[in-house]
Amino acid sequence: MTPAPDKDSPVVSSSSPATGPLPFGRLAIVGVGLIGSSLARAALARGLAGEVALADADPAVVARAAELGIGTSFHADAAEAAAGADLVISCVPVGACGLVAEAIGPVLKPGAIVSDVGSVKAAVVERMLPHLPEKDRFVPAHPVAGTEFSGPDAGFADLFEGRWSILTPPPGTAEEAISTVAAFWEACGANVETMTPAHHDLVLAITSHLPHLIAYNIVGTAADIEEVTQSEVIKFSAGGFRDFTRIAASDPTMWRDIFLNNKLAVLEALGRFSEDLAALQRAIRWGDGDALFNLFTRTRAIRRSIIDVGQDTPSPDFGRRPPGK
Amino acid sequence: MTPAPDKDSPVVSSSSPATGPLPFGRLAIVGVGLIGSSLARAALARGLAGEVALADADPAVVARAAELGIGTSFHADAAEAAAGADLVISCVPVGACGLVAEAIGPVLKPGAIVSDVGSVKAAVVERMLPHLPEKDRFVPAHPVAGTEFSGPDAGFADLFEGRWSILTPPPGTAEEAISTVAAFWEACGANVETMTPAHHDLVLAITSHLPHLIAYNIVGTAADIEEVTQSEVIKFSAGGFRDFTRIAASDPTMWRDIFLNNKLAVLEALGRFSEDLAALQRAIRWGDGDALFNLFTRTRAIRRSIIDVGQDTPSPDFGRRPPGK
Incomplete structure (x- = not known):
């Protein structure tokens, strides 16, 4: 047992x-x-x-x-x-x-x-x-x-x-x-x-809460950019943006409560995310192609593992096609 | 013409x-x-x-x-x-x-x-x-x-x-x-x-380049957290994380070149994203539930528009089911 x-x-x-x-x-x-x-x-x-x-x-x-x-x-x-x-x-x-x-x-x-x-x-x-x-x-x-x-x-x-x-x-x-x-x-x-409640809250801060926060944030950022119209953001979303909009469409009350009730673990995860993002920003600014290439290669392996354990579909683009296709 | x-x-x-x-x-x-x-x-x-x-x-x-x-x-x-x-x-x-x-x-x-x-x-x-x-x-x-x-x-x-x-x-x-x-x-x-090349680069910085950068970054961050094992990140990825891993599995050479060749627009989009994220972080730290709820409600509408124009599937969870289902 x-x-x-x-x-x-x-x-x-x-x-x-x-x-x-x-x-x-x-x-x-x-x-x-x-x-x-x-x-x-x-x-x-x-x-x-x-x-x-x-x-x-x-x-x-x-x-x-x-x-x-x-x-x-x-x-x-x-x-x-x-x-x-x-x-x-x-x-x-x-x-x-x-x-x-x-x-x-x-x-x-x-x-x-x-x-x-x-x-x-x-x-x-x-x-x-x-x-x-x-x-x-x-x-x-x-x-x-x-x-x-x-x-x-x-x-x-x-x-x-x-x-x-x-x-x-x-x-x-x-x-x-x-x-x-x-x-x-x-x-x-x-x-x-x-597992213990505390460990659960750490694990989910990374695998669920931080991804939702980032998704909500990027969708908000995109909506607010005045040089690019909302209609352009929507039309050209197949370039990657639309993947984020799915989880940014999750229930607002539920997610407000999650962030307010897992504050410390989320803030800690967010702190690490922002640090890593600052390093990536610096690599772009200084043209450090190797740093970019190395990260982009490492992240591919994690995707493969998620598919291997059956937690996602291996169909390209999640198998989604335009309506009617 | x-x-x-x-x-x-x-x-x-x-x-x-x-x-x-x-x-x-x-x-x-x-x-x-x-x-x-x-x-x-x-x-x-x-x-x-x-x-x-x-x-x-x-x-x-x-x-x-x-x-x-x-x-x-x-x-x-x-x-x-x-x-x-x-x-x-x-x-x-x-x-x-x-x-x-x-x-x-x-x-x-x-x-x-x-x-x-x-x-x-x-x-x-x-x-x-x-x-x-x-x-x-x-x-x-x-x-x-x-x-x-x-x-x-x-x-x-x-x-x-x-x-x-x-x-x-x-x-x-x-x-x-x-x-x-x-x-x-x-x-x-x-x-x-x-459209003009310059406007294209602005639009895509938001709808494609920034989302890829964020996805690569969060997958890297998750891989590096020592309190949470890689196996936990993979097992519990259905909480949101796995959506990010799809685009973080994109071709490393192609994406390195994109970031090196659209530097200014990407850095500008990233700056806005980080500003917005800092505001969200502050709302969490200070328990500002209304700020969170308002953003989370606004982002839902954008998802609906993307589906309305046929750029994504309305099937829940992208229609994906565990293998064999």
């Missing part, structure tokens, strides 16, 4: 396939956006729970989820969905997860496991744990999967297939709770790895 | 479908990489020339091009390919285009048009024009299309379909030469726009 993290070793283990008490009697999902609605669809499609109770603070989202039929009950109130559930998963932006924990804490049935899907983990533990009655049954998780779209219509059952879900149980979490959450993610098609 | 650029108006016109003396008797392509081999395939597939003569300085590339059968004759010597051609297109990295012009200049038949496909244009004019016998028959072009792969095997006939090719004829270029080159690109499936 997956052990709880140890202070001296940030990455604890890759999980082996875990067995757990699946299917759940009742699974509750609070927040029915891209991730929440994908989890709901996966749970229904794969028979992972008898009941799939969905809650959202936005009445329009509750109504739409019911229309889509992606759960077995639909609630405006998180506590109502969580009551009687074996596993409750918060799928709201990180800034709102404390409110969810506060709402569900009092109604959780004994032994219920609580989890979440937030993209930062130390802040989630800090915000949610104080409100939960059984501290050893909280297993924070982060599925490293998504698209640039948001809302209940954007989700799909296969979203987690072949992707990683990172569990970050605080010290003292019950082994059985950890293995149950691991089994749930594996049943959704994901690979599971366990 | 497409007029030659005027000093006071950087963007001269979008072309209307031009007619020209297609098919050519002989088309010569010097440099058989991704773009050169795609042009050769497009010309053959669409019957744009009676002969398609291919030349490359690398004997292995010449042999491979012959093996692939993507031309009608194959040459180690650029002059041999260019002799007797109606249109000669240099498809070598920008740093080598002066050598190509020097080699072909003496053998060009009277009235032959010379063009290129370089990603920077002012430097190309400066390097090639002095070696060409008929100054008014040089029509530099830049197809804004490509993939992260290189070499003769990477090309395909449809690469230019629905993409833009930007012509940057120097003042005084013959109208008929410009319209012939425009007709050639349109016959390859591209849209054609004409």
Whole structure:
């Protein structure tokens, strides 16, 4: 089984396939956006729970989820969905997860496991744990999967297939709770790895938060250049720019909360990025072609590794063609 | 027909479908990489020339091009390919285009048009024009299309379909030469726009050169962080990082030459990017959620415009799924 993290070793283990008490009697999902609605669809499609109770603070989202039929009950109130559930998963932006924990804490049935899907983990533990009655049954998780779209219509059952879900149980979490959450993610098609919240936040600052920040920034910069029209930026975006616009189209609330809640790790990653960029700027200014060539050669190898482990497609240009082609 | 650029108006016109003396008797392509081999395939597939003569300085590339059968004759010597051609297109990295012009200049038949496909244009004019016998028959072009792969095997006939090719004829270029080159690109499936070399270099610094520089830089930064292993960066790359690795896998020689040959515009774009990034860094440090949210909302609109004009696919996550899905 997956052990709880140890202070001296940030990455604890890759999980082996875990067995757990699946299917759940009742699974509750609070927040029915891209991730929440994908989890709901996966749970229904794969028979992972008898009941799939969905809650959202936005009445329009509750109504739409019911229309889509992606759960077995639909609630405006998180506590109502969580009551009687074996596993409750918060799928709201990180800034709102404390409110969810506060709402569900009092109604959780004994032994219920609580989890979440937030993209930062130390802040989630800090915000949610104080409100939960059984501290050893909280297993924070982060599925490293998504698209640039948001809302209940954007989700799909296969979203987690072949992707990683990172569990970050605080010290003292019950082994059985950890293995149950691991089994749930594996049943959704994901690979599971366990690490400390702090290490997670460092790793994701590099692999996700910094790339999003850079993408948002470059799209903003391009929009503001007065010598080049917006229409030119859009027309000639196939030269590279459009790759950045995809992730710069991600949900603004979710990403605001991520940056505000992983401040130190993001600022550290950003500091290194800016240092390296200054060196590259200097190489361009002084015409140091060798420095440029060496970096550009090194980065190719990383792309190959990502394709080798199945985390991206090897099709040229992501396989995308103009519409109709 | 497409007029030659005027000093006071950087963007001269979008072309209307031009007619020209297609098919050519002989088309010569010097440099058989991704773009050169795609042009050769497009010309053959669409019957744009009676002969398609291919030349490359690398004997292995010449042999491979012959093996692939993507031309009608194959040459180690650029002059041999260019002799007797109606249109000669240099498809070598920008740093080598002066050598190509020097080699072909003496053998060009009277009235032959010379063009290129370089990603920077002012430097190309400066390097090639002095070696060409008929100054008014040089029509530099830049197809804004490509993939992260290189070499003769990477090309395909449809690469230019629905993409833009930007012509940057120097003042005084013959109208008929410009319209012939425009007709050639349109016959390859591209849209054609004409602008000055200087304006092209500004526009592409933003839409292509800066994005590549940023992508190369972030991939380098991620590889160097010692608290996070390379294997973690690769495993969890689906959080955003992998989008950057695609363009950071582009040809190192080509991109070194671009940065060295569009120095001023790239440094200017980079300066703005860094300024904007510093402001974003400050917003994170001081917890200014509104500043973050406002930027992240603004950038979504640009993504939508790029999809609306057909320069990217609206499929979530570029439509890519793990291998086998």
